[in-house]
Amino acid sequence: MGTPAALKSYQIEKRDEETGEVAVVNKFKYLEGHPKQYRFNGQTGRFNLNGETDLGNKMTIQPVAWRIFEENLFERGRKEQWAEIFFIDEKNCVSVVMFNNTSVNVLFGLIEPLFYEELSLSDVMLTITAEKKENTKITPKGTYYIAKFSYVPADATKVKEVRDFVRDHRIFRADTLTPTAEYKAVSKGFHNALAYMDAPLLGAESIAA
Template sequence: MIRESTGEVINKYKYLEGHPRQYRFDAKEGVFNINGTEKLGRTLTFQPITWRIFTDNILNMGTKNWAEIFFIDEKDCVSSVLFHGYSVDNIFRLIEPLYYDDLTLADVVITALAEKKEYTKSQPKGTYYIATFSYKMADIQRSAELKLFSEEVKIFRQETLTDIANIKTAFHFYNPLLQGEALEELPEGVTYSEVRGAVEEVYQIGNGEA
């Protein structure tokens, strides 16, 4: 994007490197939220710009299959959302038909829906949610713009990075650890929860919300 008054190239998307805006899927309650606080409902619609599907031990949750997807939200913030378990299987079911049509997740707009399931092997019975996915074709011009952006920007989430992840598939994902780069360390006494809160405040200020 070019500022007409000066000819300066500027970036219209807001992104603090390594700290995307965090969307979450709450598999217990069956809702999506922003940063664990702002509830959005049972669906989330987005166009992926970067992703990786991988196996790793992250977030103190043990070794699991994960899908980490980055997108631009409605307020032009680079954002990320994580899925694991059966939800990852459902993403693969989405990728397969796209592949045979010479398309990727970057060419479509995805709607994730929280689908209710029941525990049948435990007593008393309980419920949980998995994410199912549907898609429609994205605007070709916007897709080209987003692909160019994700090629030029180092997109990753610092909290989920290791140098031992088993990557099954990825698109424009940048891992500074594999490039010999050191991650910034948190100041003594500062937690990732506090960092997430500060990052979200920055995005809200950028959107005129704070």
Template structure:
């Protein structure tokens, strides 16, 4: 058997209780649910299949963004994408058949109210880290801003014919405080992760609000461990 870390369980339980207490007594609509105006059905406000978020991709060869539902259902977008992060992590791992790389994974709610995810690697990750540094020193959290990601063209003149590729550059603006608070509450009641990007061997540099079963799920302690006596404490004068 496995269990969540105690602090995570307690935090999520308190958050869910607070949200429940804030709702209208007797209302059939729970936290982060809405009533369909056409059918009267109570539905989730934000759509999310656990472990399988809506996938956005950045093509470093073409400098374009796209939405991948599957390999035969791809919606192409432009060379810029804006979103407000709700969870993120920077890590190194061998995933998606691409070998060992440093990755940045960001989760957000898109315009269609779908929980979404996008990955960056290489120089794009370095650019994101350069943006995060001044945010930290100005006491601004990444989930408090709206990121705009642009595809910047680069040339490799060391090969002939010269190679053309793109890296992601990041700018930001302050996000709406009410939306930020709602997103902060939402991430406390869901487990945000993409199943394909998690392994037992990945090394995380930084993570926020991302659920990782290899870290967040612990073996249930043996009864003997629970009965161990606490070490004696030395009294201070």
């Protein structure tokens, strides 16, 4: 018998209860191009899963891949700034959450100091909270919410696991890929399945997962 191959950092051995056979499986679940969809509602300041399950006004995630770009998505009729952040949730599923416009500018403002610390989003645990704003340009004035971002360093072992996983898998969301997106920043871990991407990498972001 040959020497068993070493497990990758994101793999485990799992025994079949019926046959007793041991198989190597990934810790993380991912159906290529179809991550679990978490959403941020800028009208209510609440997060949800698939537009249904309410998750409150705060989330903490560890990004594994991301892109910041401009595109006309979801039939909104205009090009807007978007940030698409992929992460692995508490059930070890590859997931995604998106933000647009002002929230994207706030996120980019966090990426910049990380770059100067030789870090990227995949090195940190990112806490996202909703902040209420007023729109005084309309009468009566309206309210809306933007996402605010803060971070603490992530566990080094988990960072290695997710980077190794992303390096070996194609991380993207199929229904938001377009050939006309204009990129501002993109991590190496993001895979453009359309093969149209010609985007600059942002400094330290280029060594991300």
